[in-house]
Amino acid sequence: MPAISLSPRLRKALIAVAVALLHVLAVLFLARAFAPGILPEIVEDTLSAVAFEVPAEQPTPPPVEATPVPDEGASGEQGARATPREVTAPEPKVRREAPPAPRASSTGTATRSGGAETGSGTGAGGSGAGTGNGRGGDGRGGYFVTKPVKIAGDITSARDYPRETRDLRNGQSVAIDIRVGVDGMPTGCRVVRPSPDPQADRITCDLAMQRFRFKPAMDPDGNPVVSTFRWYQRWFE
Incomplete structure (x- = not known):
């Protein structure tokens, strides 16, 4: 029960x-x-x-509904759809081209001013036979920072030349240009102002190639470069 x-x-x-x-x-x-x-x-x-009072039964209260707790990991409600704003690209700036340089004046008879890669002018082009202002000229222009310096060798003995032509060269001189390599060694020689004795001139070039040693010329970066050294040989016998 x-x-x-x-x-x-x-x-x-x-x-x-x-x-x-x-x-x-x-x-x-x-x-x-x-x-x-x-x-x-x-x-x-x-x-x-004696009076008895029996209390009436109290009605049972209705159950309280539990408030649902939102799930923290759940996704939120979908928002309003965004509308992109129209963007206008700025107009590109027009680059102004520099006006062409005027032609250089010339005193020659040709229709061009002579700015070619090679030529026989002043040597301001890529290479030339002028005063040597260009990088490849044969002259002694402003490309070198230091000039070549002779550090060894000389020609002082009269016995280096033939006795039979002594009177022909006595009191005379010859000028030679010696080409100096990056190692200071002579690599070539030529007579630029001869004496009355051509044989003595050739002997002078041969002796300079055999005996002379140089400190090579330097460019602006401190690197040795090929250069030319001029030597004057005089005879007094």
Whole structure:
């Protein structure tokens, strides 16, 4: 048989009724024992004096619905669709071309001013036979920072030349140009101002190639470059 569950308030009321009944029974028992004649009056008075109030059952409150807790990892609602703003590209700036340089003046008879790669002018082109202002000229222009310096060798003995032509060259001189390599060694020789003795001129070039040693010329970056050294040989016998 299933147990009957009572509310706390109903349980307290039933206990109070039971206690009151016990008191009534005790009074009746004492009255019957000591005064049997007054028992009916006591019962009537006691029952009229005791009033029982049974509390009504309180209605069970409806269950409270739990508020749903949002999922923190769930995705949010879809937002409004964005509309891109129209962007206008700026107009490109027009680059102005520099006006062409005027033609250089010339005193020649040709229709061009002579700025070709090679030529026989002043040597300002890629290479030439002029004064050597260009990188490849044969002259002694401003391309070198330092000139070649002779550091060894000389021609001082009269025995280096033939005796039979001594009178022909006595008191004369010859000028030779010696080509100096990047290692300071002579690589070529030519007579630029001859003496009356052609044989002595050739001997002078041969002796310079054999005996002379140089410190090579240097370019602006400090690198040795090929250059030309001029030597004057005089005879006094």
